[in-house]
Amino acid sequence: MKTIIEPFKIKSVEPIYFTNFRERKEILKNAHYNPFLIHARDVIIDLLTDSGTSAMSSAQWAGIMLGDESYAGADSFFKFESAVKKITGLPIVIPTHQGRAAEKILFSVLGGPGKTVLSNTLFDTTRANVEFTGAEGLDLVCAEGKQPGVIADFKGNIDLEALESAIQRLGNQNIPGVVITITNNSGGGQPVSMANIEGAKAICLRHGIPLIIDACRFAENCYFIKMREPGYQEESVLAIAQKLFSFADMVTMSAKKDAFANIGGFLALREEQLAQQFRNLLIVTEGFPTYGGLAGRDLEAIAQGLEEIVNEDYLRYRIRSIEYIGDKLTSAGVPLVLPTGGHAVYLDAAAFLPHISKDQYPGQALACALYLHGGIRGVEIGSVMFGKYAKDGSLISPPLELVRLAIPRRVYTQSHMDYVTEVIADVYHHRHTIRGMKITYEAPVLRHFTAHFDML
Numbered sequence: 133m134k135t136i137i138e139p140f141k142i143k144s145v146e147p148i149y150f151t152n153f154r155e156r157k158e159i160l161k162n163a164h165y166n167p168f169l170i171h172a173r174d175v176i177i178d179l180l181t182d183s184g185t186s187a188m189s190s191a192q193w194a195g196i197m198l199g200d201e202s203y204a205g206a207d208s209f210f211k212f213e214s215a216v217k218k219i220t221g222l223p224i225v226i227p228t229h230q231g232r233a234a235e236k237i238l239f240s241v242l243g244g245p246g247k248t249v250l251s252n253t254l255f256d257t258t259r260a261n262v263e264f265t266g267a268e269g270l271d272l273v274c275a276e277g278k279q280p281g282v283i284a285d286f287k288g289n290i291d292l293e294a295l296e297s298a299i300q301r302l303g304n305q306n307i308p309g310v311v312i313t314i315t316n317n318s319g320g321g322q323p324v325s326m327a328n329i330e331g332a333k334a335i336c337l338r339h340g341i342p343l344i345i346d347a348c349r350f351a352e353n354c355y356f357i358k359m360r361e362p363g364y365q366e367e368s369v370l371a372i373a374q375k376l377f378s379f380a381d382m383v384t385m386s387a388k389k390d391a392f393a394n395i396g397g398f399l400a401l402r403e404e405q406l407a408q409q410f411r412n413l414l415i416v417t418e419g420f421p422t423y424g425g426l427a428g429r430d431l432e433a434i435a436q437g438l439e440e441i442v443n444e445d446y447l448r449y450r451i452r453s454i455e456y457i458g459d460k461l462t463s464a465g466v467p468l469v470l471p472t473g474g475h476a477v478y479l480d481a482a483a484f485l486p487h488i489s490k491d492q493y494p495g496q497a498l499a500c501a502l503y504l505h506g507g508i509r510g511v512e513i514g515s516v517m518f519g520k521y522a523k524d525g526s527l528i529s530p531p532l533e534l535v536r537l538a539i540p541r542r543v544y545t546q547s548h549m550d551y552v553t554e555v556i557a558d559v560y561h562h563r564h565t566i567r568g569m570k571i572t573y574e575a576p577v578l579r580h581f582t583a584h585f586d587m588l
């Protein structure tokens with residue numbers, strides 16, 4: 133088989149600025165060993181996130197010039213609304229400035245003390261918005277999803293038995309929603325099968341609980357369904373997405389992911405009464421219901437991006453380009469979450485740095501080492517991002533200690549990725565010299581964004 137090539141040509145470029153080891157040592161120290169605090173100009177390959185970092189197409193840029201900036205009822209809103217409806221089939225579409233704004237509105241209405249939101253895995257902003265209302269979030273990812281080295285097709289699935297028994301135990305009146313995150317970002321970008329979503333919906337229906345889909349990477353997830361789940365090989369990704377969303381009562385999405393946009397998001401649903409409550413909050417914090425927190429030009433870019441994202445030449449390239457990095461790292465012996473998921477490669481920091489205990493943050497140490505050695509910026513997804521403290525002050529760690537290398541859409545070429553794998557293989561080679569870290573400052577919520585660290 134021939135190489136699967138980038139299905140686009142480059143029309144416009146941005147320079148990359150190079151730094152050397154000595155400079156990066158100083159930069160890292162000044163950033164308190166937190167890659168979030170490094171200036172982007174000082175990063176050679178930026179894999180911090182795939183969020184809002186996509187290269188827009190010429191058609192999206194053309195859409196930017198067509199943006200209708202009318203306060204109410206702008207043309208651009210109706211294009212946006214119909215693009216979202218075409219994919220989700222949900223009749224009510226509420227634009228927001230990001231995914232988390234949709235989550236904030238959703239859980240302000242549904243959440244509150246005594247409530248528990250069940251999920252395959254809540255993403256960090258979703259969990260923060262649930263917990264901010266006094267509610268709790270409970271992750272019920274399937275057993276394979278907790279084992280980075282185990283190969284399985286749908287490691288993002290929710291454990292349906294655990295879902296049923298959690299509902300029995302907590303009482304359906306205390307569960308305002310079940311959130312299925314596709315793909316499962318914090319669980320390794322792993323897909324969720326159609327059968328699993330159908331199963332979760334059946335359980336929700338039986339208990340009168342709404343099923344909410346966090347749809348940030350729906351197209352990548354649907355492409356995996358097409359590739360891996362029996363019965364879908366002949367279906368288009370669009371048709372698969374339409375079926376998948378038919379099980380959803382509500383959808384939140386960040387358009388910064390699978391809509392190729394630099395900003396934006398939405399909340400979509402079926403029930404008008406709830407929508408009215410959501411819109412009341414929207415007007416206070418985002419804006420009028422036909423623009424949310426967005427400019428008309430952003431709505432245009434999202435509408436066009438949603439058309440482009442279900443293109444299967446693109447998705448074939450996208451999923452292969454992630455797998456390509458995974459293959460190279462695997463042959464270098466580097467431990468990672470396998471199989472590779474949709475938007476990122478997740479290094480298994482606990483296996484990479486077995487000499488660093490969880491309370492010395494192996495993921496943070498690895499993220500810093502990648503920057504120091506190659507100017508590569510990734511993000512810890514482990515005890516820094518999700519750690520909690522027990523009453524005695526000891527750390528409660530999540531099941532996995534990962535470093536996520538998220539690949540921006542349509543931004544980097546194969547040689548950029550060859551460089552990345554070379555740097556990681558080098559770091560792996562002298563992993564024994566990498567030391568643990570301690571936190572010297574942290575904020576009460578979403579601490580990973582702003583925390584300060586020191587090397588031990």
Ligand SMILES: *Cc1c(COP(=O)(O)O)cnc(C)c1O
Binds near residue numbers: 387
């Ligand atoms: C990015 C993301 C969000 C939040 O979206 P923002 O646009 O960053 O606010 C929510 N859920 C998942 C799975 C995400 O990846």
